[in-house]
Amino acid sequence: MKNCEYQQIDPRTLPTPTPTPTPTPHHGPDGDRPEEPRGRPRRKWHVFPGKNRFYCDGRIMVARQSGVLPLTLGLILVTSGLFFIFDCPFLVKHLTSCIPVIGGFLFVFVVITLLQTSFTDPGILPRATPDEASDIEKQIDNTGNTSYRPPPRTKEVVINQQVVKLKYCFTCKMFRPPRTSHCSLCDNCVERFDHHCPWVGNCVGKRNYRFFYTFIVSLSFLTAFIFGCVTTHLALRAQGGKGLVSLTRPLTAVELVICFFSVWSILGLSGFHTYLVASNLTTNEDIKGSWSGKSGEDVTNPYSQRNIFVNCCSVLCGPMPPSLIDRRGFLPADESVQTAAADIELPTLATKSEINVCTQGTKGLLESATLPPLLSTSCPQGKPPTDPTGNFDPSPEISTSCGGARHTHHSRGRASTPRHSKTRSKKSKRAALQIANPSFDVPVSPTSPDAGPSSTARGHEGASFSHLH
Amino acid sequence: MAETHSLQDMRQQAAVAAKVFLQRDYTNGTVCQFQTKFPSELETRIEKQQFEETLRMLNNLYAEAEKLGSQSYIEGCLACLTAYTVFLCMETHYEKVLKKVAKYIQEQNDKIYAPRGLLLTDPIERGLRVIEVTIFEDRSLTR
Numbered sequence: 001m002k003n004c005e006y007q008q009i010d011p012r013t014l015p016t017p018t019p020t021p022t023p024t025p026h027h028g029p030d031g032d033r034p035e036e037p038r039g040r041p042r043r044k045w046h047v048f049p050g051k052n053r054f055y056c057d058g059r060i061m062v063a064r065q066s067g068v069l070p071l072t073l074g075l076i077l078v079t080s081g082l083f084f085i086f087d088c089p090f091l092v093k094h095l096t097s098c099i100p101v102i103g104g105f106l107f108v109f110v111v112i113t114l115l116q117t118s119f120t121d122p123g124i125l126p127r128a129t130p131d132e133a134s135d136i137e138k139q140i141d142n143t144g145n146t147s148y149r150p151p152p153r154t155k156e157v158v159i160n161q162q163v164v165k166l167k168y169c170f171t172c173k174m175f176r177p178p179r180t181s182h183c184s185l186c187d188n189c190v191e192r193f194d195h196h197c198p199w200v201g202n203c204v205g206k207r208n209y210r211f212f213y214t215f216i217v218s219l220s221f222l223t224a225f226i227f228g229c230v231t232t233h234l235a236l237r238a239q240g241g242k243g244l245v246s247l248t249r250p251l252t253a254v255e256l257v258i259c260f261f262s263v264w265s266i267l268g269l270s271g272f273h274t275y276l277v278a279s280n281l282t283t284n285e286d287i288k289g290s291w292s293g294k295s296g297e298d299v300t301n302p303y304s305q306r307n308i309f310v311n312c313c314s315v316l317c318g319p320m321p322p323s324l325i326d327r328r329g330f331l332p333a334d335e336s337v338q339t340a341a342a343d344i345e346l347p348t349l350a351t352k353s354e355i356n357v358c359t360q361g362t363k364g365l366l367e368s369a370t371l372p373p374l375l376s377t378s379c380p381q382g383k384p385p386t387d388p389t390g391n392f393d394p395s396p397e398i399s400t401s402c403g404g405a406r407h408t409h410h411s412r413g414r415a416s417t418p419r420h421s422k423t424r425s426k427k428s429k430r431a432a433l434q435i436a437n438p439s440f441d442v443p444v445s446p447t448s449p450d451a452g453p454s455s456t457a458r459g460h461e462g463a464s465f466s467h468l469h
Numbered sequence: 470m471a472e473t474h475s476l477q478d479m480r481q482q483a484a485v486a487a488k489v490f491l492q493r494d495y496t497n498g499t500v501c502q503f504q505t506k507f508p509s510e511l512e513t514r515i516e517k518q519q520f521e522e523t524l525r526m527l528n529n530l531y532a533e534a535e536k537l538g539s540q541s542y543i544e545g546c547l548a549c550l551t552a553y554t555v556f557l558c559m560e561t562h563y564e565k566v567l568k569k570v571a572k573y574i575q576e577q578n579d580k581i582y583a584p585r586g587l588l589l590t591d592p593i594e595r596g597l598r599v600i601e602v603t604i605f606e607d608r609s610l611t612r
Contacts, residue, residue, distance in 0.1 A: 112552040126596040135490050157495045164495070174598065178499055192499070210545075211553055303498055314537050317545025320561045321535075324596040 045327040049127055050188040058327035060119045063186045067198030069118055075258065076114070076219070080107045082255050083226050087233045094236055099229060106222040113215035114200060121323040122205030123191035125172065125180060133173035140168075162302035179303070181284055191321075194276075195283040204283075207323065210316050213273055220266040227259035280304040280311040484606050491524070491600040501531040503592070503600050510604060514585050523577055523589070527570065527600070534566035567593055 045058035052061050062069075080103070088100045128136070140153065153168030155175050166175045169182050172189045176182070181193035183203045192206035204212045230252055276286060280303050285291060291301040305311050487510055494504045505524045507517045544562060548555050574591050582589055590601040 109552050112554065116553055125598070128598070129595065131488050131601070132490055132595070132599060135488070159495055159498055166495075177493065177598070178495055210549070214549060214552070310537075313542055313545075316549070317542045318537055319535055319541045319544070319563045320548070320556060322561070322563055322567060322593070324593070326594075 041330045043327070044325070044329045044331055047331065048325065048327070050124065051186050052124075052188070054327065061121055061327065062118055063196070063202050065185065065198075066201040069199065069201035072114065072199045073111075075262075076107075076110060076222075079226060079255055079258050080222070082251050083229065086251055087226075087229055087255070090233055090236070091229055095232070103222075103225060103229070106218060106225060109218045110215065110222050113211050113218060117197075117204070117208050117211040117215050118200045118202045120202075120208040120211060121325060121327075122203040123193075123207040123321065124186075124205075124323075124325050125174075125177070125189040125191060126325050127172040127189075128174040136168075136174060160302035162300065164302065179282060179285070192282060193284050207321055213277065213316065216266060216270045216273060220263070220270045223259050223262045223266055226255065227263050230256050230259065277312050277315045278308045280315060485603055486606045487604045489602040489604065491602070493598060500535050501592075501597055502528050508602070511587070511602065514587055514604065515582070519581060523581070524600075526573065527592075530566055530570050530573065534563045 043058050045054045045061075048054070051064040053064055054061050083103060084100060088103070091099045153170075153175075155166045155168075157164055157166060157178070159178060164178050166178065168174070169176050169189055171182060171187065174189075176189055177191065179192045180189050182189045183193065183196050185196050186203055188203070190203045190205035192209065194204040194209055194212075196203045197212070200212065200215070202208070234252060234256070273283075275281075276283065279301065281291070281301060285301075291299050305314060489508045489510050491503050491506075491508065494502045496502075503524060505521055505528070507520055511520060541562060570593070571591055574589050578589055586605040586607055588603040588605070590603070592598070592600050595601055
């Protein structure tokens with residue numbers, strides 16, 4: 001983002017790998033990371049360690065799995081298209097010509113905010129540099145106290161008279177700032193992590209939460225508007241006594257069905273997120289009950305300003321934070337070689353552990369039982385840390401979560417097959433309120449309208465892991 | 470031998486002796502603030518007061534960037550009404566302040582830290598997580 005003059009000279013701590021211009025394992029079907037000839041300076045997005053895809057030379061980024069974003073876009077386009085083609089002419093003739101204007105405005109608003117939510121950096125924290133990581137390791141080792149080994153990797157801070165535990169992220173090699181969570185689907189730590197939304201194909205975090213909120217609110221207006229217009233159209237036709245033989249009727253009925261089921265779920269989701277905004281909570285915190293005082297302690301949300309209006313303003317109208325990952329900056333020539341080789345190291349180790357944990361998911365995909373969604377894939381998070389000192393010492397906290405993940409991933413895999421049989425009608429607020437296992441850091445998106453596709457996306461992700469190896 | 474050392478000279482001549490990382494201070498929430506505790510490694514290189522003054526100034530700049538005031542609300546509301554497309558053409562308030570921070574750090578490095586064999590890294594290069602202070606070996610400096 002900024003052209004930094006102060007390039008750190010730092011040959012000691014970085015490993016000196018053999019400069020082989022091998023492409024990274026992430027170089028999959030997307031041709032957006034071409035093998036640059038070594039002489040040309042590469043941009044930083046080429047060596048970005050998370051599971052994201054970049055387009056337009058780093059200007060646009062999405063999660064590796066697009067989830068059901070094409071479906072979301074398709075549904076919105078098809079429904080709106082049918083509305084404009086078949087309902088608007090009738091309604092303009094019989095009611096008012098404002099209807100297509102309002103509809104058009106809402107449609108454009110919805111599509112723009114959807115694309116912004118999907119393509120914006122949600123607030124990804126860049127991983128710690130090797131120097132930083134070894135400095136933190138030194139500090140952890142120095143405090144060394146505990147009765148069991150290894151020492152728990154948490155740090156306590158006091159925020160507005162509330163004790164908050166900061167967890168150490170083994171992937172990103174740093175203590176996560178408050179409200180930050182590691183998304184295993186994208187393999188990034190995201191600030192003010194809300195959830196990973198498969199409908200938009202991206203995480204929702206600090207930087208794109210306002211886009212997401214605007215998207216769901218405007219989408220609820222759009223679906224309610226279309227639903228109202230379609231109902232009026234059908235009512236007027238029936239009243240007119242002309243009979244219902246028109247060809248447009250089946251298509252109008254399709255719109256009606258889609259809108260009817262969407263309205264409830266989207267309205268519910270908007271209402272839920274309005275509550276979150278007003279109390280300055282994230283979906284992640286709400287699910288885990290971080291500030292609800294369930295454990296009997298006197299805990300309050302330390303980030304809330306105790307005033308609904310101020311909370312709303314600070315979440316939605318606060319200053320827009322910058323992207324912390326410099327996607328389009330150029331790599332210094334010496335670093336591009338080192339990071340390329342280092343990149344090869346990490347994914348190999350990561351994928352190996354994923355084989356152990358996620359092969360169950362592939363078998364599970366072949367079964368057809370439907371189970372409620374449990375968790376997103378937290379397996380990769382539970383992988384043993386690949387820290388530079390070579391210690392392979394996961395904390396007990398992480399190893400239990402990995403063990404737990406094995407079981408749940410297996411059972412979850414079964415939920416993913418009947419995707420095609422699930423329609424949008426199957427979503428319910430019941431599914432939305434299913435609570436993920438609170439011991440995991442990575443939340444699902446239980447508030448997303450359809451629990452089915454979201455677990456499908458995760459189940460497919462399990463399959464894709466095993467396909468990679 | 471020169472009194473003022475350009476950063477290029479320092480890079481070419483001096484080797485990195487150590488790096489000190491100043492972590493974030495979360496006592497006021499998630500706003501960007503850095504701990505002002507003076508690290509012991511820098512005791513021989515720079516005066517405590519000078520260093521703390523630099524840090525205080527940086528913290529003030531970041532507080533200004535994240536301030537919830539009428540300007541940020543107007544910017545936010547305007548952006549919402551235009552479906553946030555203004556962010557594509559306009560530089561946000563935060564980005565403007567970050568430019569100020571970069572300029573301030575460069576100035577401090579040139580005037581104060583480079584002559585003492587130190588180098589401050591702009592926190593934005595480290596994801597606003599730490600302020601990295603590089604301590605160079607003392608052999609090429611004449612003080």
